[in-house]
Amino acid sequence: MSKKVRLRFAPSPTGGLHLGGVRTVLYNYLFARQHKGDFILRIEDTDQSRYVPGAEQYILDCLAWCGLEPDESPFHPGPHGPYRQSERKAQGIYAQYAARLVQEGHAYYAFDTPGELEEMRTHYKTPENPSPQYNHVLRTKMKNSLSLPAAEVQQLLDAGTPHVIRIKVMPGEDIHFTDLIRGEVHFATDGVDDKVLLKADGMPTYHLAVVVDDHLMEITHAFRGEEWLPSAPVHILLWRHLFGEDKMPRWAHLPLILKPDGNGKLSKRDGDRLGFPVFAMNWTDPATGETTKGFREMGFLPEAFLNMLAMLGWNDGTGKELFALQDLIEKFTLDRVHKGGAKFDFEKAKWFNHEWIRQLPVGAYQDQVLAHFRAAGIDPLPGQQTPGLATALDPVSGLSEIAPAITGAAAVPAFDPIPVTPEEEKFQKILELVKDRCHLLSEFVQQASFFFKAPDPAVIDLSPVRPKWNEAKQQFFVELIRQLQLMKTWEAAVLEKEFKEMAAAASIKPGDLLLPLRLMLVGGKFGPGVFDIAALLGPEETIRRIKGVLTLLQS
RNA sequence: GCCGCGUUGGUCAAUCGGUUAAGACGCCUCCCUUUCACGGAGGAAUGAGGGGUUCGAUUCCCCUACGCGGUACCA
Structure with missing residues (x-):
């Protein structure tokens, strides 16, 4: 087992x-x-x-x-x-392991001050070796328990001289391990430096801490970024000295x-x-x-x-x-998992978001959309503190029920939001209507704000219709208003039928009337089908918007 | 410099010796839609270079080039 x-x-x-x-x-x-x-x-x-x-x-x-x-x-x-x-660290967990390594000859005390280290680096720096390492050759020239007489070391220790503990890496060895993504990876210890294990303030460095904690926490698999690969040999050495290489977690270095x-x-x-x-x-x-x-x-x-x-x-x-x-x-x-790094592509990221927006029921994200509206100064659900549909989706359990819609898995009970107020129901219908054209949740605001805030007729760009505007069209809309006021059932299909019949009666191509209507209701050349919009806007608002622009076109 | 890891279209990428080298994003054209999208049909675009191994290399090996990462008492 x-x-x-x-x-x-x-x-x-x-x-x-x-x-x-x-x-x-x-x-x-x-x-x-x-x-x-x-x-x-x-x-x-x-x-x-x-x-x-x-x-x-x-x-x-x-x-x-x-x-x-x-x-x-x-x-x-x-x-x-x-x-x-x-x-x-406060519990003394790391210090004991560091001390054990020193005792067993796998680590040593180093008394070099930051200044001295800096000095060493500049002193030994050459064009061929721009960054000299504190390693098996240089350590003999530094102030540590390997280079100093035992008595002096003891004296320094007794005096409480600030010091670190460094791993003692022995040259001439090949260290290797099997990376779960990259396969066998080798390092020559000659190129591995004596990394600090315990800092002067008693804190462990990442190197000591990761090994000790992974062991104590019984970690079996360690995934981390590729930038950690070069320090893997230090960790392997530590595992070997402390707990046994066979106990080491399996490593995977991610691109x-x-x-x-x-x-x-x-x-x-x-x-x-x-x-x-x-x-x-x-x-x-x-x-x-x-x-x-x-x-x-x-x-x-x-x-x-x-x-x-x-x-x-x-x-x-x-x-x-x-x-x-x-x-x-x-x-x-x-x-x-790929071995090579991947360039981030924001366009593709938005595509993923678009797909999820389209596939998920709007109830799954209406709260977030609402927040975007409110941030933009538009409140589709005035006075409503917490939307009734606030559904904290648990991506594991909750989402798995939605998953089939988007992943094509076998059907399971679908997420079924139940609107609690008519306003909320309307809000959902609107989101449903425009979701296809939103890549980001924030785009719902641009795509649907006209539902909640009538466009100002004064700022609508009427240039697409103005040149072709005439008395016949003017009359059509006057008549349209009259008919709309008489509508018994206010539904998109019914509205469209009525509109087209009137256009036929007036001998005007419906296409020549659709754009003006859109501009009146939406305020721009975008959005879902005009009749769907009118249906959701309701008779009063629809008529009000038509009138508002009509007077402007007349002048 | 040294060490390590990488390298298929603009981007994400499939291929585990034999393919007309998938698919997706983006881009372009057309259709649908008298808005904008969605959708549909097409299109342009790829194996870093050089050696091997092999009947045959994108695929296996080596070299080079390039890129990235590391080279701290940072993680």
Whole structure:
């Protein structure tokens, strides 16, 4: 019987959550769920100088929005706590392992000050070797327990001299491991430097902490970004010395997400520069007060965001692109993860969102759309605090019920929102009517605001109809108003029939009248079918809008 | 510089030695729609270069080029 699968996402709380980070979470999560394992969130806050207040909660919020909730985290502790490395450090967890490594000759004390290290780097820097490493050759020239006499070392220690503990890497060895994505990867220890394990302030570095914590938390699989690959040999050595290489989790180094233009990994700056989000949700830097826009606030559905991220580096081999989280949990395999980095394409991201907007029932996202309307100063549901349909969709259970619509899976009971007020019902009908032309939730505002706020006749561009306007058309609309006032049933089909019959009677091509009507009701050349619009607008408002523009055209 | 990892159309990518080298996004044309979309039908566009191995390489190996990552008491 093999051990229970356990994975962890270990971010440092230093700022907004990058979409690459979310993808790492996603792959962690998918693998954990697929194997009925655990997904853990561990906060790597060992660098107090980079600690940003609020970042931790923000990460949690992002995961909650995405529906990738950890089984164990600082906020929902399990049996392997604490889940913050600063707290683990306070318990003395790391120091003991560092001390053991020193005792057993796998690590040593180093007393070099930051200044001395700087001096060493500039001193040994050459054109051929621009960044000298603190390694097996240079350590003999530095101030450490390997180069100094034992008595002096003891003296320094007794005096409380600030020092770090560094791993002692022995040259001449080949270190290798099997990466779940890349296969065999080799490193010569000659090129591996003596990384600091325990800092002068007693905090572990990532290298020590990741190994100790992965062991203590019984992590079986460790997925992380490709930027970690070069430090893998240090981690392997640590595992070997501390807990045994055979106990080491299986590693998978994920490809990077690259900027759309040029090369290099995608950064927040690229998003600012090119006009798209990079963080999952809005992030406000507490130091500068500057807010960086997130995918959520930009109008993305979490389902689409995740779907898009999943496909950035993975596919199931069939050409299928639309996946709900539940599908991904079932289909995801590491051997189908790409090795090369992928350039982020915002257009494709919007396409995913568009697909999800179209396939999901509007009840699934009407709250978010409502928020966009209100942010734009339009309130489709005045006085309504919380929409009755507020349905917190759980992407696993909730979404799986919707999934068939979009993924073509076998039919299961569909998500069935029940409107509680007539206003809400109307709101939903409107969203339903325009969803096909929205790539972002925020676009519902542009596409449907005219339903809630009549266009000002004075600012409508009438140039498309004005040149061809004549008395016959004028009369048609006067008559149309009269007929509309007599309508018994106010439905799109009925309205259209009436309209066309009147046009025929007046010997005017319906096409010549449709655009004017559209301009009257919508205020622009866009939107769903005019009669659908009129139907939802209702008789009074429809007539009012026609009249408003008609007087203008007459003049 | 050194170490590591990569490299199929503009982008995401399939192919696990033999294909007319899929599909998607985007772009272009046409149809549908007397709006804008959706939808439908087409189109342009790809194996970095050089050596091998093989009857046969996009696929396997080597070299080169290029890109990226790392080279911190940051993660």
